[in-house]
Amino acid sequence: MAWKVGAAIAGLLGLVGVAAGTGGGADPRRAGWRESYRPPAEIPFPGENPYSAAKAELGRRLFFDPILSGDxxxxxxxxxxxxxxxxxxxxxxxxxxxxxxxxxxxxxxxVAWQDGPMGWDGKFKTLEAVAAMPLTSPTNMNLPMADALARLSADSSYAAAFAAAFDEPAITRDRLEAALATFQRLIVTGTTAFDRWIAGDEAAIAEPAKRGFDLFNGRADCASCHSGWSFTDNSFHDIGVGTGGDIGRGRFKPTSVALRYAFKTPTLREVAQRGPYMHDGSAATLEAVIDLYDRGGIDRPSRSRAIKPLHLSAAERADLLAFLATLSSGGSRDLTTASFAATAPAP
Ligand code: HEC
Ligand code: HEC
Known part of the structure; x- marks a missing residue:
């Protein structure tokens, strides 16, 4: 009985805290921060490469098909x-x-929401422009573009799929790139506990994760770079990661010291499932990532001014990790479900 009363009071206090926006130690800015994580209504497709179901299906097939590698x-x-x-x-x-x-x-x-240059260092101008590099690179898929187009043209089912996806039947580099990019734009995060919380379900995530969210947006200032629904500003920063062997690397052909070691801010969606971390895989676990930010990374002229030692307590580290864990959908990893395809605008 005593337990029941206690629980009821705790529940009541929780409710009051939410209504007042200040209870339970919540940062008073929390409600405003939450607004900035609302999901977009639909997937953006560029005017030059609009969505069509036939193109996306062709892109899906190409993405999974080893016909696109030399051997x-x-x-x-x-x-x-x-x-x-x-x-x-x-x-x-x-x-x-x-x-x-x-x-x-x-x-x-x-990737559909990455409106800036692509790749860790921004070497690709658009999503469409990425595919040719892995495809033709001798150390990767090792298939010259002319050979790729000839192979696909010689396959009657591909010829039919290209004809269905584009107005003319010819299989060209542009069309190959357009189809692959259209499919990739359907790779969208699944709904997570975090998203349910943003939508208003207070019970969707626990208190430590909520405190971690406050820290992420407040004192630790992670959100100055990992901003918005996809947790990235689509920009490039030196966070103090990368060793001497990386000198000169970072933003593609850096034009100033400030752009050295500047790599793209990755999304944090599904982050708990995506280790090891960073452009060079140098942080094995999320704990190691938090350690890095706590130390402030390597202090050097190119390091972002937003990065400095945080001196996190053990409880704060645990809260940040609890928050990051809410960004995983937990279910099927094939995120391009029919429901996402269905949200794509009609051709
Ligand atoms: C050997 C493994 C490998 C294969 C195969 C591969 N990729 Fe990648 N992909 C990478 C790596 C490594 C990078 C980072 C390259 C960079 O930043 O310069 C990357 C980067 C990308 C990016 C940029 C993502 C971003 O966030 O900026 C896209 C898009 C992409 N790949 C699509 C493709 C497509 C399409 C294919 C098939 C034609 C492909 N990849 C084949 C390893 C691979
Ligand atoms: C100045 C901008 C900036 C700030 C502030 C920032 N990050 Fe990052 N974050 C980045 C960049 C850029 C990378 C990729 C760096 C690299 O690969 O060299 C990254 C990588 C990561 C990764 C690895 C993701 C992956 O897929 O490899 C995690 C996790 C992460 N950040 C979490 C955080 C947390 C937690 C905070 C706050 C304590 C934070 N970040 C603050 C820009 C920032």
Whole structure:
């Protein structure tokens, strides 16, 4: 009985706290912050490459088809694995010879909302422009573009699929790129506990995660870069990661010291499932990532002014981790479900 009364009072206090916006130690700015994480209504497609179901289906087939590698051994999905949150779980991507590339495979979740340059260092202008690089690179899929187009043209089912997706039957580089990009724009995060909380379900996430959210947006200021629904400003910063071997790397052809070691802010969607972390896979776990931010990374002229030692308490670290854990959908990792495809605007 005593327990029941206690629970009832706690429940009541919780309710009062929410109504007043100040109870339970919640940051008074929390309600405003929550507003900035509301999900968008639909997937954005560029005017030059509008959505069509036929194009997306063709893109899906191409993405998973090893026909696009010289020896038939790899596809885009070899490294962007749906079950691994569209990454590959490795510190650095594997070359065809099973060596390590310089960079870790980034997730493709929510690429449709990346309106700036693509790649860790921004070397690609658009999503469409990415595909040719892995496809033709001798250490990766190793298939010259002319050979890729010839192979697809010789396959009657591909010829029919391209004809259905585009007005004319010719299989060109532009169309190959357009179809792959259209499919990738359907790779959208699933609904998470965090999203249910943003939508108003107070019970969707626990108190430690809510405190972690306050810290993320408040004192730790993570949200100055990991901003909005997709947790990225689509920009490039040096957070103090990257070793001497990386010198000169960072923003593609850096024009100033400030752009050295500047890598793209990754989305934090499904982040708990996506280790190891950073462009070079140098942080093995989320705990290691928090340690890094707590130290403030490597102090050097290019480091962002938003990065400084945080001196987090053990409880604050735990709160941040609890918050990050709410960004995973937990269910199927194939996020391009029919429901997302259905939200795409009609052609
Ligand atoms: C060997 C593994 C591997 C394969 C195969 C591969 N990728 Fe990637 N992908 C990577 C790596 C590593 C990067 C980072 C490259 C960079 O930043 O320069 C990347 C980056 C990308 C990006 C940029 C994402 C972002 O957030 O900026 C896109 C889009 C992409 N790949 C799509 C594709 C497509 C389409 C294919 C098939 C044609 C493909 N990838 C094949 C490893 C791979
Ligand atoms: C100055 C901008 C900035 C701030 C502030 C910032 N981040 Fe980041 N974050 C980045 C960038 C850029 C990267 C990628 C760096 C790299 O790969 O070298 C990153 C990477 C990460 C990653 C790894 C994601 C992945 O897929 O590899 C996590 C997790 C993360 N940040 C969490 C946080 C948390 C938690 C905070 C607050 C304590 C924070 N970030 C503050 C810009 C920022």
């Amino acid at each position: 038939g051994s790899r596809a885009c999905a070899t490294c962007h694995v749906p079950d691994l949150a569209w990454g590959d779980g490795r510190a650095r991507a594997a070359t065809r010879m099973q060596g390590d590339m310089d960079l870790r495979t980034p997730t493709l979740i929510n």
